[in-house]
Amino acid sequence: MKILLVYPYFIDKRINEEDVSAIPMGLYYVGAMLRANGYAVDILNGHHLGSAPHRIYQVLGEKQPDVVGFSILHANRWGGIDIARMVKKVNPKATVVFGGVGATFLWKHLLTHFPEIDYVVRGEGEHCFLELIRFLQKKRAKAPVHIDGLAFRNAGEPFKTEDRKPVAQLDSLPMPADHFSFQHISLTRGCPAGCTFCGSPALWKRRVRFHSADYFVSQMVRLRDKGVSFFYVSDDTFTLKRELVIDICRRIIAQRLDVVWAAISRVDGVDEEVLGWMRRAGCTQISYGVESGSREIRDRYRKRISEADIGRAFDLTVRYGILARAYFIYGGPGESNQSIDESLALIRRIRPLSAIFYILDLFPGTALYEDYKQRTGTTDDIWLDRVEDMLYFETDATLSKTAVLSFGRRLREGYLSMLPEFARKIDLIDDPELYALHADFLSRLALTFSHGDYAINPLVENNLATAVMLFERSLQYHPDHRAFWGLGLVYQHLRRFDESLAVLKRGIEHHKTSLDLRMALANSLMRLNRYPEARQCLEAIPDHPRSVELIIRCCRLMRDRVGEQTWMSRLSRLQLG
Numbered sequence: 001m002k003i004l005l006v007y008p009y010f011i012d013k014r015i016n017e018e019d020v021s022a023i024p025m026g027l028y029y030v031g032a033m034l035r036a037n038g039y040a041v042d043i044l045n046g047h048h049l050g051s052a053p054h055r056i057y058q059v060l061g062e063k064q065p066d067v068v069g070f071s072i073l074h075a076n077r078w079g080g081i082d083i084a085r086m087v088k089k090v091n092p093k094a095t096v097v098f099g100g101v102g103a104t105f106l107w108k109h110l111l112t113h114f115p116e117i118d119y120v121v122r123g124e125g126e127h128c129f130l131e132l133i134r135f136l137q138k139k140r141a142k143a144p145v146h147i148d149g150l151a152f153r154n155a156g157e158p159f160k161t162e163d164r165k166p167v168a169q170l171d172s173l174p175m176p177a178d179h180f181s182f183q184h185i186s187l188t189r190g191c192p193a194g195c196t197f198c199g200s201p202a203l204w205k206r207r208v209r210f211h212s213a214d215y216f217v218s219q220m221v222r223l224r225d226k227g228v229s230f231f232y233v234s235d236d237t238f239t240l241k242r243e244l245v246i247d248i249c250r251r252i253i254a255q256r257l258d259v260v261w262a263a264i265s266r267v268d269g270v271d272e273e274v275l276g277w278m279r280r281a282g283c284t285q286i287s288y289g290v291e292s293g294s295r296e297i298r299d300r301y302r303k304r305i306s307e308a309d310i311g312r313a314f315d316l317t318v319r320y321g322i323l324a325r326a327y328f329i330y331g332g333p334g335e336s337n338q339s340i341d342e343s344l345a346l347i348r349r350i351r352p353l354s355a356i357f358y359i360l361d362l363f364p365g366t367a368l369y370e371d372y373k374q375r376t377g378t379t380d381d382i383w384l385d386r387v388e389d390m391l392y393f394e395t396d397a398t399l400s401k402t403a404v405l406s407f408g409r410r411l412r413e414g415y416l417s418m419l420p421e422f423a424r425k426i427d428l429i430d431d432p433e434l435y436a437l438h439a440d441f442l443s444r445l446a447l448t449f450s451h452g453d454y455a456i457n458p459l460v461e462n463n464l465a466t467a468v469m470l471f472e473r474s475l476q477y478h479p480d481h482r483a484f485w486g487l488g489l490v491y492q493h494l495r496r497f498d499e500s501l502a503v504l505k506r507g508i509e510h511h512k513t514s515l516d517l518r519m520a521l522a523n524s525l526m527r528l529n530r531y532p533e534a535r536q537c538l539e540a541i542p543d544h545p546r547s548v549e550l551i552i553r554c555c556r557l558m559r560d561r562v563g564e565q566t567w568m569s570r571l572s573r574l575q576l577g
């Protein structure tokens, strides 16, 4: 039996593509469980295929799956339905299974209105999906009423079996890294908090289960051996058990994994010791849900965090050289210009170096959605419209679209105008053991101002001056390779070639084998018409992809015909080879 697992596309374009472009971990866990039990499984990331149905038909033609399972996060359910229709067109006998948080809460709606969906796996999918595959293989005529956690049409009506008990030991699950390669990993399932805009409380019943440090780090090692060196730790709150996190960090350090990772936490879930270990183990970013500067609005979201907790977490995180990212929600119940002022005032106090602002939306499984249904008598049939989700303000007569959009503009513009000041005020802990890591942190941040998101955003003023300041600060801590290179390039861009030469030469003294520093140096020399030196510099790095081409240019400008011919023939050999 051939199985294809699909992560479908979203129908709307997103501001933060990175938040939704990766296949959810759950699909890898299901895939690993099936492979570990001898089934042929492929996983398709259909996130980018919304406008390319021919590609999907091509995959279906190549793979000829008997069963296609979909990971539905609610907002991508239309992508799932579109692809399910294609599956049935190619092979009407193929079985279509929906799973994931979006399908779990809408199982009845999906089975009522979409005949192309045969089964819905509710909740944790690994064992339920495996039992369903075994059932399908036996081609029994009876309905699978014995499989807990499943839903299907029984005598034409949507029907669900008993809820499945949660997996007691997460470590008992086959390790996805044994079968697939990916960047998102997790330590836990569930979150103890009860935020009203979040589906986690209803999905996991506010209970949390943990992998062991051994499982988590072994997974990281296996992925690192496959070439993955940057990880997103996608737990709702990674630091729930501080001793476990410290154990993990100790192991990453002891095994010299040399990995970099980003995590998510709560502002009341971190302290100095944990942050110190996380930084030493390669953590470069922690995202925190702040949601609003208004206490009243946070209370409405049941986000039980105090302003003191928020301030302390952001302050400490940055002091340990970890970028603290803030999530804000706006356009929710009670939002006004005054509450936006309070959010901007909080932003000024906590100085986040990255911030994401979302309009509050409602989706099944959240307390706010249930409240909306009760208030208005609406049913799940609203999801028959081809929309991803519903923005809260559309359900609240006291909020207009114009007002909410202006709230968003105020937040983004206000935040970005403060950002260079936040960068200037970074206060790092004075611990010599952390100096190299501080340099790494500052040069990473500098790069976002010189070459990354903040470089191209017109709302960020003085981006190059900020980058120079950060690169220079980085070098005060440690001879950081990225800082030499980035600073050399920024000086080049500012036509401050002598300073560029000086910093790149200093960099080469510390990083003698760096191709990037030598290439940047050669470029600066050429901009100063110092072709013989540039050529000499390039001849020391003949393996750099641009070296030969630039050496030829130097020869030409130096009118060295012999050199030019020699290097031209070398270029031809390289192109032929």
Ligand code: SF4
Residues within 6 Å of the ligand: 191, 192, 193, 194, 195, 198, 199, 200, 201, 236, 237, 266, 289
């Ligand atoms: S928003 Fe975060 S803290 Fe709140 S319930 Fe969801 S996962 Fe937990």
